[in-house]
Amino acid sequence: MLWEALGSVLLGLALAWLADRHLADRLPERRAVFLTGSLGALFGAYVTHAALGPGQFLGTLVGAVLIGAVLLSLLLRPSARRLRRVIHF
Template identity: 70%
Template sequence: MILEALGSVLLGLALSWAALRRLADRLPARRVVYPAGTLGALFGAYLTHTALGSGHLPGTLLGAVLVAAVTLSLLIRPGPRRLRRSAAA
């Protein structure tokens, strides 16, 4: 259980770092992104561990990464868009 928690924290931090590197202009401050990724991964590990039971380390870590990715995707703001006007208007 300790290995699952530690692994999920490290994966959540790595996913947060990758999201900040790729989408820095569309995410809020780092002090929001890192805890959101970490807590999302911990919750995902807990949820997956509860569903699968003990002894399924790869499945638990996969669930942690998926929930962390969903949590981080909720933080993404829309990018700048240009207004297009139709020719008829």
């Protein structure tokens, strides 16, 4: 379980780095992104480990990345182009 936790945190940090690199204009400050990525992946590893059981190292890491990505997507703000669009009736 220790290796799963460490691996999931490292994968969460890598996922947060990628999100911050490609979507920096639509995300809050970097500290919040990296904290959400690492804690989201750690939470994902816990949930996936509880669902799959022990001995599923790769499955736990995949679940950690997926749940971490979902939590990071909740931080995204709409793009500036979408905010300027006006709906006419």
